[in-house]
Amino acid sequence: MIMRKTFLAAVLLLAGAGLAGAAETRHAAKDIDFSFEGPFGTFDRGQLQRGYKVYKEVCANCHSMKQMVFRNLSQPGGPGFSGAQVQALAATYTIQDLNDQGEPFDRERIPSDHFPSPFPNEQAARVANGGALPPDLSLITKARAGWTGTFAQLFYGMGGPEYVYSVLTGYEEPPAELASSAPEGKHYNPYFEAGPWIGMAPPLSDGQVTFDDGSPNSVDAMARDVAAFLAWASEPKMEERKGLGFSVIIYLVILTLLLYLVKRKIWTKVEH
Amino acid sequence: MGGHSSYQPKSAFAKWFHERLPIMDLIQGQALDFPTPKNLNYFWTFGGILTMMLGAQLLTGIVLAMHYTPHVTMAFDSIEHIRRDVNYGNIIQKLHANGASMFFLAVYIHIFRGMYYGSYKAPREILWMIGVIILLVMMATAFMGYVLPWGQMSFWGAKVITNLFSAIPFFGDSIVTWLWGGFAVDNPTLNRFYSLHYLLPFVLAGLVGLHIWALHVPGNNNPTGVSVKSGQDTVPFHPYYTMKDAFAIGVFLIVYCLFVFFAPDYMGHPVNYEMADPLKTPAHIVPEWYFLPFYAILRSIDNKLLGVIAMFASILLLLVLPWLDTSRVRSGTYRPVFKQFFWILVLDCLLLGYIGSRVPDNLFWVDTPSHEGGFALTNKLVGQIATLYYFVHFLIILPILGLLETPKPMPASISEAVLAKNKPALPGHKAAVPAE
Ligand code: HEM
Numbered sequence: 240m241i242m243r244k245t246f247l248a249a250v251l252l253l254a255g256a257g258l259a260g261a262a263e264t265r266h267a268a269k270d271i272d273f274s275f276e277g278p279f280g281t282f283d284r285g286q287l288q289r290g291y292k293v294y295k296e297v298c299a300n301c302h303s304m305k306q307m308v309f310r311n312l313s314q315p316g317g318p319g320f321s322g323a324q325v326q327a328l329a330a331t332y333t334i335q336d337l338n339d340q341g342e343p344f345d346r347e348r349i350p351s352d353h354f355p356s357p358f359p360n361e362q363a364a365r366v367a368n369g370g371a372l373p374p375d376l377s378l379i380t381k382a383r384a385g386w387t388g389t390f391a392q393l394f395y396g397m398g399g400p401e402y403v404y405s406v407l408t409g410y411e412e413p414p415a416e417l418a419s420s421a422p423e424g425k426h427y428n429p430y431f432e433a434g435p436w437i438g439m440a441p442p443l444s445d446g447q448v449t450f451d452d453g454s455p456n457s458v459d460a461m462a463r464d465v466a467a468f469l470a471w472a473s474e475p476k477m478e479e480r481k482g483l484g485f486s487v488i489i490y491l492v493i494l495t496l497l498l499y500l501v502k503r504k505i506w507t508k509v510e511h
Numbered sequence: 512m513g514g515h516s517s518y519q520p521k522s523a524f525a526k527w528f529h530e531r532l533p534i535m536d537l538i539q540g541q542a543l544d545f546p547t548p549k550n551l552n553y554f555w556t557f558g559g560i561l562t563m564m565l566g567a568q569l570l571t572g573i574v575l576a577m578h579y580t581p582h583v584t585m586a587f588d589s590i591e592h593i594r595r596d597v598n599y600g601n602i603i604q605k606l607h608a609n610g611a612s613m614f615f616l617a618v619y620i621h622i623f624r625g626m627y628y629g630s631y632k633a634p635r636e637i638l639w640m641i642g643v644i645i646l647l648v649m650m651a652t653a654f655m656g657y658v659l660p661w662g663q664m665s666f667w668g669a670k671v672i673t674n675l676f677s678a679i680p681f682f683g684d685s686i687v688t689w690l691w692g693g694f695a696v697d698n699p700t701l702n703r704f705y706s707l708h709y710l711l712p713f714v715l716a717g718l719v720g721l722h723i724w725a726l727h728v729p730g731n732n733n734p735t736g737v738s739v740k741s742g743q744d745t746v747p748f749h750p751y752y753t754m755k756d757a758f759a760i761g762v763f764l765i766v767y768c769l770f771v772f773f774a775p776d777y778m779g780h781p782v783n784y785e786m787a788d789p790l791k792t793p794a795h796i797v798p799e800w801y802f803l804p805f806y807a808i809l810r811s812i813d814n815k816l817l818g819v820i821a822m823f824a825s826i827l828l829l830l831v832l833p834w835l836d837t838s839r840v841r842s843g844t845y846r847p848v849f850k851q852f853f854w855i856l857v858l859d860c861l862l863l864g865y866i867g868s869r870v871p872d873n874l875f876w877v878d879t880p881s882h883e884g885g886f887a888l889t890n891k892l893v894g895q896i897a898t899l900y901y902f903v904h905f906l907i908i909l910p911i912l913g914l915l916e917t918p919k920p921m922p923a924s925i926s927e928a929v930l931a932k933n934k935p936a937l938p939g940h941k942a943a944v945p946a947e
Contacts, residue, residue, distance in 0.1 A: 278773045306591050374785075378591075381776060382784035397776055433794075473784075474594070476601045483602065484772025491768060495761030502754040509746055510929050511549045 266409070266429045268385030268401035273467055276396060278485070281478050282471050285454070287318035290468025293448050293461050298376065301368060301439070303356035306377035307472055310350040316478035317471060325350050369424040371438025379403060380466070381473045383432055400470040405430040407462035410441045516540030541727055546745035547752050548733035550925050554624040555731065556759030557617050559752075563760050564614045565719060569712055571607040572656075579659065581705040583698045586661035587786040605775040611653050612778040613767045615801035618646065626832075627853055629841030630732040636833040638725035643829045645718050650802070650826075652711040655704040657799060662783030667796045669704070670696045675809070678816040695789065735928045736841025737921060744925035795870070803867030804860050808901070810871055811894040821898065828905050835905055837913030845919045849912055856904050859897050866894040 274283045291312065294304070309329040312320045320328070329348040332355045336346045348355070357373075358364035365372050374382075385398020385405065392398070409430035413421060417435075421427070425436035443458045450456060471477065518539040520526035529535060578597050580589040593600040622642070625631055631639035658669045673690050677683040692699030730739060739745055746752075770777060778800065782793050798806050805822050812818035828835075843850045871891035874881045881887040922928035 306588070306595065311595075378784040382781050384781045393774065393777060396774075397781060399781070474601065476595070480601055480605075480772055480775070483599075484768065487768050487772060488765065491761060491765045495758060495765060498754065498758040498761050502758045505750050505754055509549055509751070510933055511746075 264429060264435055265432070266405070267387075268398045268405040268430060269408075270385070270395060270398070270401055271404055271463065273400055273463075273470070275467065275470060275477065278481060280481075282316070282318075282467065284319040285452070286464050286467045287471050288320065289448075289450050289454055289461075290464040290466070290471075291318055292450065293443075293465040294376070294468055296448050297442055298465065299354075300357055301364070301373040301442075302376045303358070303373075304354045304377045304472060305356065305375050307354045308350070309348065309352060309354070311472075311475050313350070314475055317475055318468070322350070369438055373439065376469055376472070378473050380470045399473070400466040402430070402432070403469055404462045404466040406437070407441075407443055407465070408459055516544055541723075543747065543749040545727065545748040546730065546739070546742070547748045548731055548739055548744055548925055549746045549751070550733050550735065550744075550929050551731065551752070551755075552734055553755075553759055554620065554628075555733075556756050557621040557624065558726075559756035560617045560760055560763050561614070561621060562719065563763075564610060564617060565712070565715060568607060568610050568614060569716070571603050571610060572709075572712065574603050575607055576709060579705075581659070581702050583661060583701055583787070586659060586701060590660045602771065605771045609767065609770045609775065609778055611656065612799070612801065613763070613770070614649070615653070617763070618649065619801075622646070622829075623857060626856075627843040627850075628732055628734060629736050629836070629838075629843065631833045632836065632839075632841050633833070634729040635725070635732060638722060638729075639833060640830050641718060641722045641725055643826065645715060645722060646829075647826060648711055648715050648718060652708060652715065653799070653801070655708040655711070658701065658704045659708060660783060661701065661787045663785045663787055663791070663793050664780045664783040664796070666696060666787030666789065667793055668798055669700065671796055672798075673700075675815070675819045675822075678819050680816070732841060733925060734842060734844060735922055735925055736845065737923075737925055737928065740924040741926075797868055800864065800868070803865075804863035805867070807863040807867035807894045808898045810867070811891065811898040821902075825898075825901060828902070832905065832909075836909045837911075838916065838918070839913075840918040840921070845921050846916060847919060848916045852904065852908055852912065856901070859900050859904070862897045863894065863901065866890050866897060 274280055274286070294302075309325050312318055312328065313322050313325045326349070329350050329352060332348045332352075333345040334348050334352055334355070335343050338344050358367065361372060380399030380403055381397075383399050383402040384392065385401040386392070386395070406428060409428050411427055411429065412418075413427035413435075417427070422436050425438055426440060427435055428437040429435045431437040443461050445457050448456055448461060454460070474480070516536045516539040518529075518533075518536040520529045520535070525535065575593065578589065578593045578600065580586055590604065593604050595601070597603070625639065625642070654668075654672060658665045673687055673696065676690060677687045679686060688694060690700070691697070692703060733739075780797065780799075797803075805825060808825050809818045809822040812821055838846060838849065840846055843853055869878060869890040870880075871889065871894070872881060873879060873890050875888045875890050875893045878890070881889050922931060
């Protein structure tokens, strides 16, 4: 019995130690609330539309989103643009195609085309950004964890969207002892995973993007919106997954309960 | 196999078929009537859970293979295509990825169950050894499967692990080149891993067949470790254990699905959502959680060759476990001292897992870098002690303990143990057991 208790205590301690780990200079992401958190959370359509606007007008100048196709924008569970809106949106970009003579020409994009990338290749992107590579943002909220810790990640999620928000709003004056050694063209951002120096100048400023419905456009509001949009983009079928998950769990719970009752009934006849 | 069956073909067709292929007889004898100790606890349901998981991995894997492209420039995008465009693809992909974790969770419980109840002892040595080989094949399968999405951790994990073979004297580098199919982890590596990842699960299925065959010769062990003495000790497998296993599988599926649907990325590494880049080393290269204890053993020894040997030895050692344990008492329930050491071993393995996930030179627990000079209790040092203890447990403690320990008095039979458990107030009272 004592052994068993020591064992349990040790397991809990071990698991807890994960929480204590990491975080020296790097800050854990700010744990802001999003509508899509938790088992029942869904996206806020308006927020996704605003977030797409921020991406399109600001981030898309440097960051590609190679996994994204325009039609995704009208897919269920997404920003909820209409088919016609998406068609018009796609048509504002061109793509090189071949005509029936086999000659290249530029045509308007259609909903089945991918989002355009700002740079033709990695080298061009680096040259334009002082040597730093702006990563593709299609999966950025899945490819980064906002915090560490066995339990923190289980209960609060991996924190990817919070990470993006924190990087966007996390620019600070460098501490005095670091200021003198600031690398050329870099900015101090303790939330950046490979930081604290980041090659991206603060991309957002208050009032930069105007929303048709007059929604707030402070840096904080825009950072939330674009983080939500990127979270959706990293898994456009999140709502479908959670909805189906809910039915699957209910089904399994009922089935398991019935199995338990059958099993108990069968075994009452046997001493075991 | 066979021999227990009461199968009687009922129709003329059944009789005709039976004379040509007595498979119904086999099923009835091995899966329905099979006499099974009536006192098995829920730890005995994990074999069934594992069989179900193997089926689940095969099923989801075959569907994934219909949409996956094994090429270094397309593999990563094809996984995204599955997650984004294939109907229910995001769920099938997560079922498979989390399924591997759940499979290992179940197999570790299954193995420690065997260790606690002495299921590896005579006459079940071959059953146990087939189990160890299954474990090795599972590990190879999981390792190669993890490479397929061609993310950052896929690539760097493959590179680190295949590089281990370069520690082999004389032939090391040639072996690594041979494994890679070239001079780097590249397209040929990905292709052969895909081929083997598709093949090995079927090898596993065959091994599981042998495993169950070897189980059905002596029959199941049980929590008392006392062999079955009479028909009173057993119940037919069906419906007693089919229903108990089905219930346990239901509970297991609920846990599994909670991860798949509500925390699908919890068990994985975020950086694997970034495509492999041979020029960009991730800050920490960490294997999946189920390999961490072995990774800790590997890293606890500075000499690469010895580290590799220790890592493989930690698993191969299990092959001879039946002969390292000198006690004739099977079940840990009747071995008061062994029981304590068993739980210490469990803790030791958890500790190794924790160490495997940490930076070796950081201080233990607080996990901040240790400063130069003086003694420091680093993760690495703790890992070394835990590694040493792992081997001491099997090579020194178990053999000696069996000779020194005085076991507790054991029940004469399973039925007696069951009676004693259910009627503690009336020791010595022996009611007839209603055998149904
Ligand atoms: C794919 C993986 C595996 C499958 C599907 C599997 C399946 C099973 C099944 C169905 C049983 C009978 C039910 C039970 O006792 O739980 C069993 C028993 C057993 N397995 Fe496994 N097994 C696997 C891996 C292993 C491994 C890795 C080991 C050990 C290293 C192992 C050792 C044993 C032993 C010793 C028994 C007999 C237990 C007893 O009767 O007390 N198995 N296995």
